[in-house]
Amino acid sequence: MVLNLRQASHKFLSLIPCLASSEDAQVVDHDWLGDLVDVPVSSRVRVLTGFLLRELKDYWHVALLISTILHPIDIKDEPSQLGKRRDLFNTVENSIIKLGLEKVWDIKQLINGKDVMNALQLKGGPLVKESLDKAMAWQLAYPSGTAEDASNG
Known part of the structure; x- marks a missing residue:
């Protein structure tokens, strides 16, 4: 599980700019999920996030926390850095909740x-x-x- 969390944290890193942005940002690096040709560009962040959370299940908060620690922040002051990272975590978490993905692994597949x-x-x-x-x-x-x-x- 430790290795999975480490890998998942790096996947989350590529999603953070998209999930933290109020604009429709596109994922730059998503080679970890294979071919998304059939997925509309506007839905790719949702699909990538959904697959990542289905893999992690309840551990997604841990992977997100690790990702926010690894995410580059250009503030030198440590107390300000902590606040910025906390805000980033909360923003991404809220985006995931808005997308309805916080328990995506419980969603029954339409086709079995x-x-x-x-x-x-x-x-x-x-x-x-x-x-x-x-x-x-x-x-x-x-x-x-x-x-x-x-x-x-």
Whole structure:
């Protein structure tokens, strides 16, 4: 778990500018999630954050804390630095809550493995996982979508 927290903290670092900004900032470095071609650019931060939190579950606060400590701050004064980091943590946490992702790992997938295996006529394997990941990316990009929408999308 320690290694996962370390890796996740670095992933969070790439998301902090987007989640802390009130503007529609785009993620610069997201090579850790593979292909997001089918995800609208406007939804990529939500999708990346959703996958990261699904991986971390309740430990996402710990990874966010580590990330805010690692995040560069250009204030030399230590007490001011602490306040700035606390504010950054709270801003990112609030953004995650606004996106409705604070318990994203509890969200039931619209399409399950059995659906994928039936649709693709497979008996299992890595293609099923890849399809489920794409379905989850779609679901995160379109949070009010239905299983029927996901099957057609």
